[in-house]
Amino acid sequence: MIRDLTEAQAREALVLKWGQTELGVIPAWVAEMDYATADVITDALVDAIRKGQTSYPPYEFGGELGRAYADWAARHFAQDVDPELVIPVVDVTQGMRLALDLLSADAPVVMPVPAYSPQLEIAEITGRQRVDLVVDPEDDRAGIDLDELDTAFAEGARTLILTQPHNPWGRVFSRAELEGIRDVVTEHGARVISDEIHAPLVLPGAEHISYLALDGTADHAIALVASSKAFNTAGLKCAQIVTGDAATRDRLFGGPMARNDSWSTLGVVAAIAAYDQGDPWLAALIERLDQQRTLLQALLKEHLPLARMRPLEATYLAWLDLRAYGFRDPARVCLERGRVRLAAGHDYHPGSTGHVRLNIATSPERLTEIVHRMATALAT
Structure with a gap:
């Protein structure tokens, strides 16, 4: 195929x-693949174009997109996601910025590095200081140093940008690693923004566990997901923010529309086709x-x-x-x-x-x- x-x-x-x-x-x-687009996505897009679906997308949470992602997460990750807690967003990096603006304290942001280069400036453009948590290049496991994370929070940081699976390390964090991160975060009353766009691309021998799937994370974390990386549709502009509770969803969705109004109708079509048929x-x-x-x-x-x-x-x-x-x-x-x-x-x-x-x-x-x-x- x-x-x-x-x-x-x-x-x-x-x-x-x-x-x-x-x-x-x-x-x-x-990060684009030299492969032809999946037929199920091409067919869905052609059908949508023939119907003239080039208008604004519905401004809503949940809906068919939320339902499709929840079904996908259940099949692929055995994760129980409430469709009504899924919000569309133009892309993962914009979703990260939205979460920082509307959810995070006005305090430094911890960024494990090396990190996805466009996100290195995300703290600065939201008016925050970036605190680098540097991974030892000699460490093949590329783990998060919990002592360093604890120190960063003790010195005033209040948000961790967690990219998992990680780009560019290619790491998949274990449940024990994620639980260790959660324990440090909750001890300091901090927040996690978990970029999980590469979750569909876990290779044999590893297993993706969403940070939101852990007990005790719903009130302090969001996950950023999309079908675009796995299905090569980044230009269609549609990612999703998964929240853990209605209060977090309402803070995000209730923000000014100008902060989050640019996802694409065709991006929604492609995402639903990927999640349902891909x-x-x-x-x-x-x-x-x-x-x-x-x-x-x-x-x-x-x-x-x-x-x-x-x-x-x-x-x-x-x-x-x-x-x-x-x-x-x-x-x-x-x-x-x-x-x-x-x-x-x-x-x-x-x-x-x-x-x-x-x-x-x-x-x-x-x-x-x-x-x-x-x-x-x-x-x-």
């Missing part, structure tokens, strides 16, 4: 990733990504033996430590010498020099060529 796009097709379909990449360069940076396609995608993960490990062992790959438990984004090759910015070297575009590690935290993020959601042949080009670039 997974159809690889040719380069010509990718340049038409992926107008940022491929469309703005120079000919002869392979893009493996932004399970077979997603299963095929997970199988492909598992194969790509195995292929990357073999390619690195053969062609870049000094590279350290953090265990990839979720997402299609591999976090590679290339410091042993002696370049502070290996992404720049790979682009200039190897004609492959990677995401630079320092974009996710200034201290992450010598690292890159590599997108494996492409064909086996293209992934093989990417690693060959990287090896050539870093060996010269």
